[in-house]
Amino acid sequence: MLGLLILYITFLSLLNHVNALGQTRCVEFNSSTSNFAVVREGNAAPILLAEDEWPGVQRAASDFADDIQRVTGVRPSLSNSSTSTNAARPIIVGTLGHSALIDQVINTTQMDVSSIQGSWESFMGMEVENPLPDVDSAYVIVGADKRGTIFALYDLSEQFGVSPWYWWADVPVKQHSELFISSSGCAHGPPTVQYRAIFLNDEEPGLTNWALEKFTNGTGAPGTGSPFNRLFYSKLFELLLRMKANHLWPAMWNSAFNVDDPEDKVLADMFGIVMGTSHEEPMMRAIPPEWTLFGQGDWNYTTNSDFIYQFWVNGTKRAKPFESLFTMGMRGNGDEPLGEGTNIALLERVISDQRQILTDVFNGTDITTIPQVWTLYKEVQGYWEDGMPAPDDMALLWSDDNWGNIRRFPIESERNRSGGSGVYYHVDYVGDPRDYKWITSSQIPKMYEQLSLAIERDAKRIWVVNVGDLKPCERETEFFLNFGYDSSLWNLTNLDSWVSAWAQRDFGLDEENTAAVVDLVANLTRFNARRKPELLSSDTFSLINYREADTVTNQWDKLVNASTELYNSLPNDTQPAFYQLVHHPIIASANLNKLLITTGQNSMRASQAFLSTNQLADTAVELFEKDFDLEVDYHSLLDGKWDHIMDQTHIGYYYWQQPMTNALTGLARVQARKEALAGVMRVAIEGSLGAMPGDNPNNCADGCALTLDPFDPITNRFIDVGAGGPAPFTFNVSSNVSWLDFSMTQGSISPDHPEQRVWVSVSNWDKLEDGDNLAMITITPTAPNGPELTVGMRRAGAAIPFVARKMEVPGNFSGFVEGGGAIAIEAAHTSRNTSVDGITWSEIPGLGRTLSGITPWPRSGADGRNFSAGDGPSVEYDFFTFDTIQDSGNITVITHVSPSLNANGEDRPLGFAAQVDDLPTQSSYFMPLAEPGQLPDAWNDFVANSIVPVNMTFTGVSPGAHTLKIFMIEPAVVVQRVVIDTGGLKPSYFGPPESACV
CATH class of the missing domain: 3.30.379.10 (Chitobiase/beta-hexosaminidase domain 2-like)
Structure with missing residues (x-):
């Protein structure tokens, strides 16, 4: 009750601040x-x-x-x-x-x-x-x-x-x-972060096509074709200032801010925006557009330094009258590494020459007072870590991995630089393993977890967030800037209140509907962050294990229904904003997930010779076309105000780069007029890709059994009965035992209704004996003009085995219980939580793929030191097992940790320890080390799956009650989930649903 009272008081406080995100309230309406x-x-x-x-x-x-x-x-x-x-x-x-x-x-x-x-x-x-x-x-x-x-x-x-x-x-x-x-x-008072910027990047096709229509005659600027003129930037500058940003990296790929419109730089300075250029564009020159227009020779400082030097001089002179923040250093043309011959000496020469240019152009000015930044992006970080010096007054901009995981923070010896340091962050990206720029897919709790580390490690001089087209990343962009403006306002316990205040301010909702929006946003971003939409495929989520694909579809359906209900209840003038910021991302993302899952089911049913293959193909085509309908709906909003802003392709990736058009491939069809070789009826059971009767490579030699135990978090099983061709038939379901319940005992199948699902459950576990109880399920079809056929796994006349395994837990046990051969635990659901030196594993609500994450907090506690395995703060989980893997006495503990990098420095790799009972403690430094400036070899898999699974096998474990302990070794480790395999763990994306807790 106390917790609810605190939440209610917090909400009442928010109601008095509904028009502001963290500001000190001084406005009244009475x-x-x-x-x-x-x-x-x-x-x-x-x-x-x-x-x-x-x-x-x-x-x-x-x-x-x-x-x-x-x-x-x-x-x-x-x-x-x-x-x-x-x-x-x-x-x-x-x-x-x-x-x-x-x-x-x-x-x-x-x-x-x-x-x-x-x-x-x-x-x-x-x-x-x-x-x-x-x-x-x-x-x-x-x-x-x-x-x-x-x-x-x-x-x-x-x-x-x-x-x-x-x-x-x-x-x-x-x-x-x-x-x-x-x-x-x-x-x-002064903001937490001195320079707070967005970066318009990867701004085609959406933002560019929209701006061409709205701010130009369709042709853009001479030389570049850029539509980003003073009319566009005046709108953007105002938005930035309203969000209390003060810095901009302008659109760059086919745009040159200082060339496209001569008024741009004057306008920026008048507004009060400090202009910069991206991490790969030195000395206020847009690369590659300006080099394409004005360059001579190669973009190579070894062979063409005289021309490049003067090129930079001219850029510096052009920027001198205006407030600017100069990007220093050099990358290859087109944001590529400089090349094989690059070395530290060359980069030192580049920066030395650039400093000389500042000295000459700003004659009489102490250049240490001229803001400069060197972005340690990708391989450039390696130059710094290999010992390349940089002037003390030059800010170091530490980069994330392009996926929201900051590669490194300044270590203690780097925090006293007069130029300070900062963070270059992404909520949009073009590159490996896939582009992600179609729709919002960044979690505010994840952003907070990473950015609060930047605050703790004193990376507060410059923050830049790559926002792509800006829309549809509005909310996450504002959180980044708002947190940088005043980080003291937000903490682990009140991140939802930021979203509450945002929803109150922008939609003017009551308490109930505000809470609904908080839930909508949390689930939208969680669902899209657990695997970016661009990385989804037809087999991402298991079609046969843990009902994973069905669960994902149901989650999205629930979210769509809640969003639609709220959208329809809003006043007409509020609906356009809600549509852009909440509703469209939900319905478009849901449609994409259902499309790809349907495509996977279509392929599976084709292999199983189900006539429903064709129905699934038709549904997939409808969902594919609906994707474009939703794009048209967005572009039709407000008489076409946002026409083209959602032009981004997102279906049918062949490699990392965006497809040139949305493409639906791989749909299967069966001949609707031809009967399957094995007869009129097809049967598939839960947990198997096989089908019967007849041959299928996934059938079991002696018949696959349906299995169930009383502690399985999924409390029943299903059998799918379908048509094998055009002939209609009826079927009966029966069993040789009385303790099985069926959702139907008879049904009918026809080309118009080609498939039905029969649910099977245990009616009363008390009627069963301890251990395995075997039943046989028989499904008998009757075709109007054909013989009866009793269906088993491979041949007529066999039945489907069903094994009900009755197990009991001692009455004095409290904790998680094995079900289905595994145990799954959300990390926040601890049995005990023990602090050491004031550090406690604390929950980050909403972070991660399923529920939340836990991390040692405060991360700077105990002077930021680490602990020996088994000595640090710990969390404990009590669990009960009935089995070990193949009766070997082994179990495997799989800890799902967030894909954080070794941001503490190479001598402090991320690590934690685990122990089962009194068995030897095992340590895992789970993030592989990489060459300076590089990422670990497995990194693409980690970020694609949004998790790092850490496997530890413990030997000498007997069935019964146990305790798992997880110990802190290093700060900044985030644990999301624990799965314990006792021999029955099945392949899936998320793992089993959370286990029963008694």
Whole structure:
């Protein structure tokens, strides 16, 4: 009850913050004696700025006035004033050191601004009495710098009810007749991360095709054809600032930001966006487009350094008037490694020459004050780890593996660099093992787990997230930026409250529906993250074991139904935003999963000679066409506002690169008018790819048995009866025992209804003897014009064996019980949890493929040290076995860990230990070491499956009660699940459902 009360209080708190994601709340919609009226009784407080204020602040103030009008219908006046005004109770906006108006207010009132003075992007606001002549009172907004002032305005706008996504995702503006700000106001100190950026990358076909239609005449810029002009970027810059981002890596593949539109760079600086270029584009030059346009010779610093040097000089001169963050170093043209001849000496020369260019172009400026970054991406990380030095003031940007797993964090000796370090992260990627850029597939809990490590390891200078087309990764993009802006707000226990606040802000939902959205988003991203949609195939999920494929289909159906019900209940003006941010990703992803599972079932039924093969083929074609229908629906939204944004192909990958068109391959059909050689009826049993009667390579020589025990998490079994051709027939189901129940004892099959499923269960386990109880199931068909045929596994006249294995657990045992020859345990479901030195295995809710993950917390506890095997914090799981593998006394413990990398440094590989009872403790350093800058050989499999299975075999185990202990060795290990094989574990993607716990 206490937990529920805490959750309820948390939610009530969120209701008072519904228009903001983590901001200090200072906006109200009802008057009181302690607040300042922005709009009251149809009158709006005028907005005053100094004439010498930053142009970007002037522009943001205009947005601020527009936002007030969007919310209330009343637009305040906006005017410049240097000293005095007759305006009654105005809002005064300005930047320290760049506003004569703010200077006068401070001089007149002695307003204390020491808390933000000289502090990066900080702001404060408060009601001040007599700030100017003839002004009794004003709400004064002061920024420490221009972005501090801009963020202060957008912070209020968001709290008023204007989402950052009001244009980019059509989030409706919340309407209020009156607006008030508390007299004590809002304030925020410096952000956690200094530079917070997105990277538009892999921006074709979706974003490019959309922008060509919406912002150009269809031809794009001369030379590159890029559609990303000032009209596009003005929309993007505003969005970034509303999310409190301050940095951008612009679209690059067929675009050159500084060339495509001469106004782009001027516009960025005016808005207040610090421009950069991607990890492979040095000195503010777009590579490859600018090299294609202006380059001469090879992009090779060994053979063509003179021309490349001048090329970089020109780029630096072009960027000099504007706020920039320079990418240093060099990669090959087209984001490839430099080549076989690359060595550390060459890269040192490259960076030395680039520093000289900065010295010459910024003559008289200390270049250590010019922001620079060297991105340690792929093989470049190897140069650093092999000993290549870098200037201390140059930030190091550590990269993830392109799949959201950060390759390395700064170790202790690297954390005192004056330039600091940061993280380059992906929620979209083009490359091995497959592209993933069609739809959202990143989990916020996983992002938090990795990014919070970056905070702990002091990688806080620069964060960049590769967002691909931006849509449909809106939510995950905002979480990345929001967490970077103020990481102190979010922790293991309140990540769902971030999604709650997001749903409240953008959809204006009540408590019940907000909780529904949190569940929808958690399951959508979990389902898509457990295997990226682009990596799915017809055999990803087992068609025969643990009902895995059926479970996946049912999960998606449930999610679609819940999303559809909520979508249909929303007001018309909210539906477009909900469709883009929640509903379309769900229905499109569900359709893709069902399509591929249906394709797999079609292939299986063809091998089993079922007539239903054709029905499954028809269904697959319908689902394939529905995929395009859903794309058309998205593109038709709001009279085509987002036409082309979902152009990305995603079906029919042949290798890592996107297919040129969606393609459905491999469908099978059987001849509908021809009867199967073995007769009119086909029978397949659960757990087997075989079929009967007749020959099938997967049939058992003596008949495959259906088996069941009372502790199996799947409590029944099934038999599929189907047509083997065009002849209709009826069938009867019977058994030689009374303790079996059937969902039907007779049925009929025809070409229009070619298949039925018969469920088989044990009616009363108490009627059975201990051990194996054998029954025989007989299925007898009768064709109108044919003989009776009794069907067994290979021939007429045999029956289907059913073995009910009755087992009992001592009454004093508590824990997980073997069922179906295995035990499966979600890692969070511990029997005991023991802390050491203040470190405890703690749950990260929602992370991973099935339920959650556990990790030692705090990860920086005990000064970040590791433990010897068996000495560290531990979790325990009590379990009971009836068998060992082939009666050998062996069991295999398979620990499913998240595919984290050895980010603690090569001398601290990730590891944990496990022990069964008092048997010897086993250690696993499960992540193989790799050459500097490289990934382990097995990495593609790890990220494709979103798990690393760690196998440990324990010998000398007798049937009975046992305890498994998992010990911390290194921090940052995340355990999701444990599967114990006692001899009956079957192949599948997830493993068995969680075992019964008594």
